[in-house]
Amino acid sequence: MTSPQWDRRIRRAAELTSAYPFAAEGLRFYARVATVQKNLYAEIQKALADSPKTSAGRPLRDELDIFLLLPNFLPFLSLIENIAPVPLANAAVRMAEKGPAGWQQAIEGFWHRETELASMMDNTEEARSGDSLEATASERLLVWIFLQPYAEYLAINREPTIVDGTPSTCPLCGGKPIAGVLRSEGDGAKKSLICMLCAHEWNFRRIYCPACGEEREPQMAFYSAPEISHVRVDVCDTCHAYLKSIDLTKTGLAVPIVDELATIPLDLWAVEHGYKKLQVNMLGI
Ligand SMILES: [Zn+2]
Ligand SMILES: [Zn+2]
Structure with missing residues (x-):
């Protein structure tokens, strides 16, 4: 059984679509994204059902099951290509063309936050054109959408962590x-x-x-x-x-x-x- 949070999110997006017409287009897109993510989550849940829970002391990003994730990436990109606004759909096409080695690099780069640092450096580099900055941002967004359900699965299925104080970033994965x-x-x-x-x-x-x-x-x-x-x-x-x-x-x-x-x-x-x-x-x- 999939965790009920996905259906709650999809339902709420539908409710708000009528309440906030100014956000309708974005919410409809989000509802489709959340449906794709819900299915990814179900795949991950099925594959990892028998795995033991991660211990509380282990940082969440120490895990990365690339053999589980990689085969799901191309089907994910084609779904996004069909539902996303043009810039993101184009990014999905470009990403699909990179092939398995490029996908793995993009996934690992995001997970281990190399792309985060790289994009921060890109922002300070005047030589980079606005177009390529935007392309990098779209590709990051794709990988984020793809990895989010996996990270959420890991966060739910681990020993509870006792958090010291009130950190400004996620005590499990360091995310903002x-x-x-x-x-x-x-x-x-x-x-x-x-x-x-x-x-x-x-x-x-x-x-x-x-x-x-x-x-x-x-x-x-x-x-x-x-x-x-x-x-x-x-x-x-x-x-x-x-x-x-x-x-x-x-x-x-x-x-x-x-x-x-x-x-x-x-x-x-x-x-x-x-x-x-x-x-x-x-x-x-
Ligand atoms: Zn401040
Ligand atoms: Zn987190």
């Missing part, structure tokens, strides 16, 4: 947070962060910047819009990073990573006010 979550606790709310790769959720401090560590209250603010009152933009006026938080005390129906994708006007507000997102989402926003 994609969204914050507020849940009710006593009379107030407690905050946690969700990992962009393995979807693990960990406790975080209410007033603390996950990008630069700022903790002075006047530097940390949030913005929300009356028509989307359950999602807010947490901004840091020291490093100008922002991240959206989904307030589940206001609506328990929200599915944080989907509501994050749907609330595009909040991203527009943040960018207009000079903030930069801590982690771009699967729609490239």
Whole structure:
């Protein structure tokens, strides 16, 4: 049986498609992506069903079952080619042409974060054209979509990790947070962060910047819009990073990573006010 989180995400995307027409196109694309990911997850689950749980002390990215993943990559690329907007569909075609050695390199590069470092260096290199930067970003996005269900499977099927403190990146895989979550606790709310790769959720401090560590209250603010009152933009006026938080005390129906994708006007507000997102989402926003 597949974990129910995939159906919840797909259902929430459909609900929000009618509630937030401005995000309809992106949400329809996301629902198709999540369906592809759900099927990948089922394949991984079937293949690894008899494997023992990973021990708590082992970093998640020490695992990488390339023999399991590689045969699924080309079928994945053809599915994406059929459902994605043109730039991503083109990236899928280019990636397919690279062949197994190139696929393995792309998968391992993302997993071991070599491409992350490379793209950071690319950004500082003026010689690189905008086109090739965009192509690199699309190829990274493809590999991220492909590896996310595998990482999520590993995060769920391991011995529970006892986390020391409130780290700014995922205690299991080191990934950046994609969204914050507020849940009710006593009379107030407690905050946690969700990992962009393995979807693990960990406790975080209410007033603390996950990008630069700022903790002075006047530097940390949030913005929300009356028509989307359950999602807010947490901004840091020291490093100008922002991240959206989904307030589940206001609506328990929200599915944080989907509501994050749907609330595009909040991203527009943040960018207009000079903030930069801590982690771009699967729609490239
Ligand atoms: Zn993670
Ligand atoms: Zn900051």
